[in-house]
Amino acid sequence: xxxxxxxxxxxxxxxxxxxxxxxxxxxxxxxxxxxxxxxxxxxxxxxxxxxxxxxxxxxxxxxxxxxxxxxxxxxxxxxxxxxxxxxxxxxxxxxxxxxxxxxxxxxxxxxxxxxxxxxxxxxxxxxxxxxxxxxxxxxxxxxxxxxxxxxxxxxxxxxxxxxxxxxxxxxxxxxxxxxxxxxxxxxxxxxxxxxxxx
Amino acid sequence: xxxxxxxxxxxxxxxxxxxxxxxxxxxxxxxxxxxxxxxxxxxxxxxxxxxxxxxxxxxxxxxxxxxxxxxxxxxxxxxxxxxxxxxxxxxxxxxxxxxxxxxxxxxxxxxxxxxxxxxxxxxxxxxxxxxxxxxxxxxxxxxxxxxxxxxxxx
Amino acid sequence: xxxxxxxxxxxxxxxxxxxxxxxxxxxxxxxxxxxxxxxxxxxxxxxxxxxxxxxxxxxxxxxxxxxxxxxxxxxxxxxxxxxxxxxxxxxxxxxxxxxxxxxxxxxxxxxxxxxxxxxxxxxxxxxxxxxxxxxxxxxxxxxxxxxxxxxxxxxxxxxxxxxxxxxxxxxxxxxxxxxxxxxxxxxxxxxxxxxxxxxxxxxxxxxxxxxxxxxxxxxxxxxxxxxxxxxxxxxxxxxxxxxxxxxxxxxxxxxxxxxxxxxxxxxxxxxxxxxxxxxxxxxxxxxxxxxxxxxxxxxxxxxxxxxxxxxxxxxxxxxxxxxxxxxxxxxxxxxxxxxxxxxxxxxxxxxxxxxxxxxxxxxxxxxxxxxxxxxxxxxxxxxxxxxxxxxxxxxxxxxxxxxx
Numbered sequence: 241x242x243x244x245x246x247x248x249x250x251x252x253x254x255x256x257x258x259x260x261x262x263x264x265x266x267x268x269x270x271x272x273x274x275x276x277x278x279x280x281x282x283x284x285x286x287x288x289x290x291x292x293x294x295x296x297x298x299x300x301x302x303x304x305x306x307x308x309x310x311x312x313x314x315x316x317x318x319x320x321x322x323x324x325x326x327x328x329x330x331x332x333x334x335x336x337x338x339x340x341x342x343x344x345x346x347x348x349x350x351x352x353x354x355x356x357x358x359x360x361x362x363x364x365x366x367x368x369x370x371x372x373x374x375x376x377x378x379x380x381x382x383x384x385x386x387x388x389x390x391x392x393x394x395x396x397x398x399x400x401x402x403x404x405x406x407x408x409x410x411x412x413x414x415x416x417x418x419x420x421x422x423x424x425x426x427x428x429x430x431x432x433x434x435x436x437x438x
Numbered sequence: 439x440x441x442x443x444x445x446x447x448x449x450x451x452x453x454x455x456x457x458x459x460x461x462x463x464x465x466x467x468x469x470x471x472x473x474x475x476x477x478x479x480x481x482x483x484x485x486x487x488x489x490x491x492x493x494x495x496x497x498x499x500x501x502x503x504x505x506x507x508x509x510x511x512x513x514x515x516x517x518x519x520x521x522x523x524x525x526x527x528x529x530x531x532x533x534x535x536x537x538x539x540x541x542x543x544x545x546x547x548x549x550x551x552x553x554x555x556x557x558x559x560x561x562x563x564x565x566x567x568x569x570x571x572x573x574x575x576x577x578x579x580x581x582x583x584x585x586x587x588x589x590x591x592x
Numbered sequence: 593x594x595x596x597x598x599x600x601x602x603x604x605x606x607x608x609x610x611x612x613x614x615x616x617x618x619x620x621x622x623x624x625x626x627x628x629x630x631x632x633x634x635x636x637x638x639x640x641x642x643x644x645x646x647x648x649x650x651x652x653x654x655x656x657x658x659x660x661x662x663x664x665x666x667x668x669x670x671x672x673x674x675x676x677x678x679x680x681x682x683x684x685x686x687x688x689x690x691x692x693x694x695x696x697x698x699x700x701x702x703x704x705x706x707x708x709x710x711x712x713x714x715x716x717x718x719x720x721x722x723x724x725x726x727x728x729x730x731x732x733x734x735x736x737x738x739x740x741x742x743x744x745x746x747x748x749x750x751x752x753x754x755x756x757x758x759x760x761x762x763x764x765x766x767x768x769x770x771x772x773x774x775x776x777x778x779x780x781x782x783x784x785x786x787x788x789x790x791x792x793x794x795x796x797x798x799x800x801x802x803x804x805x806x807x808x809x810x811x812x813x814x815x816x817x818x819x820x821x822x823x824x825x826x827x828x829x830x831x832x833x834x835x836x837x838x839x840x841x842x843x844x845x846x847x848x849x850x851x852x853x854x855x856x857x858x859x860x861x862x863x864x865x866x867x868x869x870x871x872x873x874x875x876x877x878x879x880x881x882x883x884x885x886x887x888x889x890x891x892x893x894x895x896x897x898x899x900x901x902x903x904x905x906x907x908x909x910x911x912x913x914x915x916x917x918x919x920x921x922x923x924x925x926x927x928x929x930x931x932x933x934x935x936x937x938x939x940x941x942x943x944x945x946x947x948x949x950x951x952x953x954x955x956x957x958x959x960x961x962x963x964x965x966x967x968x969x970x971x972x973x974x975x976x977x978x979x980x981x982x983x984x985x986x987x988x989x990x991x992x993x994x995x996x
Contacts, residue, residue, distance in 0.1 A: 258846055263855075311779050311839075312776065312777060312778060312779040312780075313776040313778075313784070339608050339611070339612050340604050340605065340608045343603075343604040343607055343608060344600060344601065344604050347595065347600050347603060347604065348600070351594045351595060365847065368620075369617055370614065370615030370616065370617045370618075371612060371613070371614055371615065371617075372612070372613045372615065373611060373612050373613075374610075374611045374612070374613070375611075377610060377611045378607070378611045381607055381610065381611065382607070392852060412595065412603075415603065415607075416603060419603065419606045419607065419610070487813060488644075488647070488648075488813065489648075492640070492644055493644060495637075495640065496637065496640060496641045496644055499637035499640075499641070503634065503637075514619065514621060514624055515624055517621065518621055518624035518625050518628055519628065519634070521621065521625060522625065522628055522629075522634060522638065525638075525641075526637065526638070526641050529641045529642075529644065529645045530641075530644070532645070533644070533645055533648035533649060533652070536648070536649060536652050536653075537648065537651075537652040537656065539652075540652040540653055540656045540657035540661070541652070541656050541657075541661075543657060543661060544657065544660070544661025544662055544665075547660070547664075547665070552662055552665065552666075584621075589621065
């Protein structure tokens with residue numbers, strides 16, 4: 241995506257409840273989304289602006305949802321937001337201690353053929369719990385940029401902002417093939433995870 | 439370690455018993471079995487339901503938690519109970535002290551000025567104290583054990 | 593390409609197995625404490641203690657320190673006398689509307705927009721809201737709130753709700769407006785309707801709490817008991833009557849951690865700001881409107897019309913009818929108005945309970961309308977039934993006990 245136009249790009253932040261989306265959002269936009277240590281604080285969406293590398297992004301903090309088959313009114317908001325913004329970049333936020341739940345909704349979003357980027361948040365908690373996540377490998381498998389972040393301390397936020405422009409449409413066929421070892425892993429070039437976004 | 443475990447256990451057990459006794463006393467005085475008493479710097483006024491019956495119940499629970507956690511007190515599971523007991527005492531003592539601070543900053547209804555004088559403010563902290571505040575320094579041992587991570591981490 | 597749920601989970605599993613490594617995890621004290629606060633045997637005392645701390649700090653700060661310590665003095669011995677001396681013509685209508693009673697010696701009883709209106713919103717309600725939101729924020733940021741949700745889950749299931757309903761309930765003690773919005777975390781329409789109705793009827797907001805603390809400090813416990821009793825009773829009935837599901841919750845209990853200071857400050861500021869923006873104008877406007885209605889004789893007419901109902905059915909004196917009707921515009925001020933009417937303890941108690949249970953302020957009304965007009969109408973219908981039945985019930989109990 242060699243975006244030289246100055247058109248505003250919409251970024252939807254999607255993920256399970258209580259994975260720190262709102263905290264990440266505040267870090268990136270300087271806006272005031274409600275951040276809590278309990279799930280379900282964001283029941284409406286909040287939006288803010290991020291300017292990175294002369295590109296303006298409108299970031300929308302979508303209410304947390306466990307899947308795109310909504311169970312409550314707050315989750316319906318999430319589904320509607322994704323439907324209404326087919327051209328948006330979807331930033332899928334994972335809780336590093338609960339990767340599988342995040343992956344589930346990530347796959348659902350990817351099935352919609354949207355541009356994706358993954359933020360693996362709460363790395364500090366994962367570290368405390370002795371859980372390690374190989375984000376480089378995750379990036380290889382998914383074929384979209386994956387960034388490790390800790391929203392409470394601000395780690396990884398800058399990189400996340402820089403990577404938004406490299407968001408990719410994930411190819412589920414390829415993901416499965418990579419898992420089966422049918423596509424050999426690309427050799428990584430100079431620390432790059434090889435998402436192919438450059 | 440064994441030695442330390444034992445000493446801590448005995449200390450916490452005793453502290454728990456005293457806390458339990460204080461809690462029961464709070465409730466009894468409130469219920470009117472005893473018309474409120476003052477011994478040295480200790481005072482149980484027992485005048486209002488919220489502070490003495492409700493608060494007394496919390497003190498009773500705090501005492502029970504500490505007693506329950508006093509056997510093999512420094513194992514993780516047991517020490518958590520002790521900590522919880524300590525936290526309950528801190529809640530009562532903390533709110534008591536906070537109440538005194540809040541009451542003593544303003545000058546009082548009759549006085550023309552707004553702020554209390556410094557001596558008046560400090561004077562507001564004179565004894566007698568409710569039992570939770572007197573227990574407070576003795577529970578600092580739990581805080582010490584907590585900070586030095588004296589408990590097992592298994 | 594679209595996957596089925598099963599194959600999606602399979603892919604998830606394979607990716608997770610490949611990229612996530614679990615070290616040997618040692619349980620920490622925080623984990624064990626977390627478990628202890630959820631188990632009923634240890635969790636209930638902790639919850640009781642948390643409520644104790646909440647209420648105690650609320651009273652000390654809002655009651656003793658700010659309102660009684662500073663605001664009463666500021667308004668009664670500086671602001672009120674000054675206003676009374678500079679405002680022209682005590683007999684005029686504008687004096688009545690803005691300053692109120694020219695003989696009043698305190699701001700509670702003057703009932704002017706600039707006297708009672710300002711005093712209640714800034715002097716009484718603002719400190720209450722401030723300390724409430726501070727404690728609320730600390731509770732939620734530390735991670736205690738979801739544990740409370742787990743703890744109360746089984747109780748709330750009996751009234752058609754589940755553990756997470758504790759979030760709007762606690763928010764409702766601050767202000768009903770955000771609480772109504774927060775009902776969206778409940779899954780079904782049935783749950784949301786029950787929650788909204790109960791919120792509007794039985795949960796007094798921070799403004800009311802602050803005023804109650806000022807006016808009837810001795811009776812708060814009893815009033816609360818009545819409200820909680822009504823909450824459970826009518827929750828139970830609504831659950832039986834209204835069709836619909838009440839699904840189990842998936843509670844995600846986050847680990848305990850220390851609240852981050854800047855986060856707490858920011859959140860408190862946001863919430864207080866929206867209170868100032870949304871509620872304070874309503875208080876002032878409410879007082880203005882009530883005063884104008886008094887001047888126009890509308891309240892007196894309504895009071896005369898409803899008087900038989902209130903006096904015979906609820907057992908409250910006829911002077912309370914005016915404030916009770918005016919209470920629709922602003923409940924908290926109505927409690928203040930009640931305080932100047934000479935009444936027996938029972939009558940005072942009954943009118944405060946009545947004013948607490950009947951309809952919320954205009955702001956809540958508007959926000960409920962936004963959530964759906966059908967629900968609002970149904971809630972109104974429930975409200976009339978509840979006020980009538982419960983008010984009568986309290987009166988009946990009062991008669992039986994020989995106090996009414």
